[in-house]
Amino acid sequence: MYIRGRYLALALIASIGISSGVTALVTSNNGTSALPGSSTATPEFTKLMDTYNTLQKSYYQEAKSDTLLNGAIEGMIKSLEDPYSTYMAPQEAQQFHENIESSFEGIGAEIREEEGKIVVVSPIKGSPAEKAGIKPNDRIRSVDGKSLDGMTASEAVLHIRGKKGSKAELVIERPGQQGELNISLVRDTIPLETVYSEMLPEQMGKIQITKVSETTYTEFSKALTDLKAQGMKGLIIDVRQNPGGLLDKTVQMVDMLLPEGKMILQVEYRDGSKDTYKSDAKKEDLPIVVLIDEGTASAAEILAGALKESGDVPLIGTKSFGKGTVQTTKSFDDGSDIKYTIAKWLTPDGNWVHKNGIEPDYKVELPAYASLTAIDPEKEMRQEQFSNEVKSAQTMLDALGFKPGRLDGYYDAKTTEAVKAFQTANKLEATGTIKGTTAIKMMEQLQEKLKKNDLQLEMAERVLRKMIP
Structure with a gap:
């Protein structure tokens, strides 16, 4: 998640179509750049500076400054043992922002790193990944013969992404199933559209939100208006397989659906202080239910949790993914970024869903063939x-x-x-x-x-x- 004005923009789960890495300087508290060995470096960096100088002077081959610094930054981030903290080189940072703000070319699935394995959080609606039957919690072991084991999600993305029309040969490991699956698919442009609406029988409206990007609130607002014009009497919000996205857009959507003054979420920092987000708009006077599943994550869980706890909205489906931390990004002059966790978010009642997920009020499984x-x-x-x-x-x-x-x-x-x-x-x-x-x-x-x-x-x-x- 990164801070934009008074809102926090969720960048919670690395996406296939996103990549990460960083080329950056160690930055001091006053914002100036301090190279290892320089007079501005603080005493606690002595060991780091000595290592840098030793390798520059004595390594048997030339040790490039950028390579050493990048490695030091990567090591710092990896030492956190947090799959949602990563670094992004300029190309990777550009792809990251493209996925939030525009379309990209790839297979269309949100991923994360877990214990050295690349794990699918959710395929994107209509993407090659969804059409090929890739499911949440699938482990992508290799792509085009290249093992992804031991890579960060950002590193894996560089191998999984590719031009529209190019083929990707994936080896998948599925929990609960013996052996590996070989899946061949063709990369495509992953569409910008994130909201799909339809009128069901008995004047029940349905709005599916596939992820939360820059355009999602506008799309959602229009869909709601269109359905109301058709005489909608009740609304089903479908956030199944929704891997998350931008918090400010999520807050805007929830704001339309809760009474004024109701809590949407809390963001808690390590010193115990909290930011709270409350509804300040007029509530839509509609009965609402929400569909969730194991692919419902981060911002989608914020929406589901807020409506459940502050709006008494029933949740239907299976337990959600469980992504309850907040990330921010820091950009550098060369176009690189670091993304790191700064807080955890809590539901209106103060529940932390991280690794636990949100339980539905009505648990309903899909047929077994849905996971093929x-x-x-x-x-x-x-x-x-x-x-x-x-x-x-x-x-x-x-x-x-x-x-x-x-x-x-x-x-x-x-x-x-x-x-x-x-x-x-x-x-x-x-x-x-x-x-x-x-x-x-x-x-x-x-x-x-x-x-x-x-x-x-x-x-x-x-x-x-x-x-x-």
């Missing part, structure tokens, strides 16, 4: 093969009503017959193998089935229906 990864249309699956990809395909067939007989990843004769039945039903050549159009059709129909069987949304509609006068 995509299958690669370019790779052929046929009889006698055994893999996790085959297991995913078998589960898809089973969910679509074409019984493969087994779901363990072994492609036997019965799986072949199930594939032929699916192909025949969809007027495709009945080869009994899965590739190309067959794979694409399977995934499209599964997505459509999931959309029609969104148990969490169904519960939200039932709950909201009872709240509408």
Whole structure:
């Protein structure tokens, strides 16, 4: 999170499409730059200065000043053992700000580093990552053959990002599933649009917020106005798979939905002092429910927590991610930044959600097939093969009503017959193998089935229906 005026802008989770690193000088309290060994350095930096001078003079190869200083800064940040504190070289800092303010090219997923592994927080709606079936808590072990183990999230982003149209070959480790998944996808432009709205039956409006960027409040306000003009009687806010974003925009949205004077959140610093954010706008007179899941993080959790505790708004879905710290950034003249944690944020009632998440009032799980990864249309699956990809395909067939007989990843004769039945039903050549159009059709129909069987949304509609006068 970084400070902008009276608001704090959330930069809570590194994004694929963002990268981090820094080339910077050690800065003294008065804002002047002090190189190691200079007369302005404070006594506690003697060891650092001695190391710097020794390496410059005696290392067997030339030790560049920038490299040594960058390494020292990186070491300081890493010693905090905080996955949300990082450094950003000029290119990485530029990408970071682009993700907050504009579109970028990549696979479209928010990530973080956890114990040396790169972990997905949430795929972005409509992105290649979401279409490929990447899920929250997936571990990205490698990309294009390059291991990401041991990298910071910012370092990993440099390898995961790429030009639109370029292919990314990912190796994924999914908790609770044996073996690794090989996922192939094509990078694309990740869209700016963050708010999607529609009118559901019985004049119930639905607004989905996919992340919180510079344009989100404006988009949300317009969506709310449009739905009200259509006679909306109640509102479902969907922040599932929302990895967070800017706090000032979140505060503005929540401000529209809570009575004046109600607490939105508290920000607590290490000395115990707190900043409080309260609603000062007129509340929309609407019954509201909120959808959350394990991909709901940071700013999205602020919205959910504020509405739950200050507005008695029921939450529906599964427990949220649990990101409760605040970051700030410091920029340097060369375009680099450091991002580091300065505080923790608390819900209106003073609860710290960090690593705990927010529990829904109505716990509703999605069907098991909702967590399946995509299958690669370019790779052929046929009889006698055994893999996790085959297991995913078998589960898809089973969910679509074409019984493969087994779901363990072994492609036997019965799986072949199930594939032929699916192909025949969809007027495709009945080869009994899965590739190309067959794979694409399977995934499209599964997505459509999931959309029609969104148990969490169904519960939200039932709950909201009872709240509408």
